[in-house]
Amino acid sequence: MQALQIISIKPQPKIIEIVERKGLGHPDTICDSIAEKISIELANTYLKKFGEILHYNIDKALLAAGEAINKFGGGQIIKPMVFVIGDRATYRVENEIIPIDEIVEEAVYSWFEENLRFVKREYVRIQSEIKRGSQALQDIFKRRGKFLPANDTSALVGYAPSTKLEDSVYKLEKFINSAKFKKQFPETGEDVKIMGLRWKDKFRFTIAIAFVDKFVENEADYFRKKDEIKNELIEYVKKELDLDAEIILNPLDIRGKREEGCYLTVCGTCAESADSGEVGRGNRVNGLICLNRPASSEAAAGKNMVSHVGKIYNVLAFKIANEIYEAIEKENYVWLLSQIGKPINEPIAISVEVANLEESENKIIEEIVSKNFEKLDEFIKELIQGKYSVV
Secondary structure: OOOOOEEEOOOOOEEEEEEEEEEOHHHHHHHHHHHHHHHHHHHHHHHHHOOOOOOOOOOOEEEEEOOOOOOOOOEEEEOOOEEEEHHHHHHHEEOEEEEHHHHHHHHHHHHHHHHHHOOOOHHEEEEEEEEEEEEEHHHOOOOOOOOOOOOOOOOEEEEEEEOHHHEEEEEEHHHHHHHHHHHHHEEEEEEEEEEEEOOOOOEEEEEEEEEEEEEEHOHHHHHHHHHHHHOOOHHHHHHHHOOOOEEEOOOOOOOOOOHHHEEEOOOHHHHHOOOOOEOOOOOOOOOEOOOOOOOOOOOOOOOOOOOOOOHHHHHHHHHHHHHHHHHHOOOOEEEEOOOOEEEEEOOOOOEEEOOOOOOHHHHHHHHHHHHHHHHHHHHHHHHOOOOOOOO
């Protein structure tokens, strides 16, 4: 490919590594997840009704925290969270109206019902600010060919493989939010945040888990349950992740302050009263926030799958990087740069950086990159089907 440049790099050992994951019930993850669900539902509605995806972007969302009173034995929600969704969509084609507001409402409430056990419909209010798109961006969708023009000039990056710390942070959050863990510890809410630190060969995980107050009888019960959970996590990290790591759980807790000194929630997420969320502030498309890695400012969640390179290239860069690693087993970084108005299958720059590249590996990399762009239409279909997680 003419735009492709392959570069050999010498990786430098990192003394310190920091990796974060915002779990299922974190306010930022909620925003990303729901925006993406709306995007997939809307894309498939357009396809079903008109045989093609029309102009939309649903990547601006805010979850404004509500108000709650937390009490041992069970508190109450006194003011609901407000989910605000904005940006642009196609509302009408000739005389046919697309029920955008109904699609949004169903996606929001069904996501909460499927993912957060204790969030009731009355705990969430929806405010839709989705408007019709600009003429210039709508016109992109009229330029029909096999591929649409890119609707933005954006640079995206992906990399492989994951480090030990990256893998561990991701798996640890998934374990805490697994059905098995929730059955064993029903008091643990879905709002989980993990900050992983590796200092040379020492590992530390600082973990925040929201406790559901109706499962906690009193302060002594809270700290007893907290100790049990911490011991379970130490055991998991040691046996399943093969790490002798320090675990710090809910470090803001203070004994003797009753409810005020414990991390309690009514419905398992701090969005009920403590913290708001926003699209783009959470995990990258690999499910992590890796402070030692390059990252784009583009949030993939909610963007359309046929012209917005902020989604397409974001996921594709990681896909290509993983395929390169599978082929040559070397650390690599893949950079993709689009230009607004230019077809999405024609990036203006592709840069692949490979650790200690050998000349014989150039052709392998070229073939992987070429194959991915030749089959870009198939990849886009998979994005529409929701095959790739972007949170």
